[in-house]
Amino acid sequence: MGRNPLYAFFLKAALWLPLCLALWYWKAEWFNGPAAIVSGWIMRGLFPGWVQAVEWSQRTISLVTTLRVPMVPGVNEGKVAVMVAEANPLLYTYGLPLFAALLLASGEAKRWRKLVLGALVLIPFQAWGICFDLLKQVAITAGPAVAAQTGFSPWQRESIALGYQLGTLILPTVAPVVLWLALNRQFIPALVLERALQGKGDFAPPP
């Protein structure tokens, strides 16, 4: 009976993952830049009425708005405070090193081309998480006084909450794995075939 090829795959993936994560974390500005830039375009494009600027530096994306934050009575009288939402893009982009580790562990052909393609395809999913994080802060966390200025209806706020949960809990991990499977379609048929051939080898030949 031959060795299970999944063990080798799992071992390679478990070894590649910390290396890919370390590189991604070290050069976070490079690897998170595209998703942060796209998120900025989306927020400015969809909400020109209250988004003033989107700034990206180091490991934080800041959404500067024109939404006024209520001041505590008696404190800073006459001054105006505006809402600035901040998000950590790394929370939504760690799927990239996971995707890279899977690709490198499966040892397939054209892996570098697929790595670039995968990194590009993942950007919308990463931007989803970043945008919904910023929207959740503005429409929900900041309170009703700020949310009222955005004009979001109750069902839109519910949708933002759902989009945020999806973008935080599901998309960062599912998107890279689904993408890896889609770009590596031979993996599962090969696994099944290998199992079938190994199963045949387990039986004694007919007399």
Add this chain to the structure above:
Amino acid sequence: MLRFFLIFLVILSGLFAAELTPPGQAVVTPWTAILARLSVLAVSPFDPHVIAYGKVIQNPSSGFGVTIEAGCNAVEASIILIAAMLAFPAPWRHKVLGAAVGILAVQGVNVLRIISLFYLGQWRMDVFEFAHLYLWQALIMLDVLVVWLIWIRAMPMQSATPHGA
């Protein structure tokens, strides 16, 4: 493959939406508290002072504690695994057995995650942050993928044809 992905996404969306409803949370919240107790039970032979209350694990002497929030209870990881098993063409018996064993495997690794983070947090917060937010999240998904692939490979021979997947 496309059919598998579509069915997977439909089941995943349904289960995830169900998790967020009050009946779903009525299951998830007690489960998270059980997870905290299981983690304390696992460390009690070598660290008997650790306590659990609700979804919190705490070291009473240092005051340090971790709370198990959504995304750290591996409920979403289990949902992803169930959706992948249900979407893949396989006998129902194999799906049910796979989901039961698979959830155990994922939750078992998750207990390791909780324990490791509890001690990492007491050692160095920057390492805790990295492990909590990125490393363990990716490792749990890798665990889900490996369990799913092992399940596919363990499928009964006559049904182990990748049609439609």
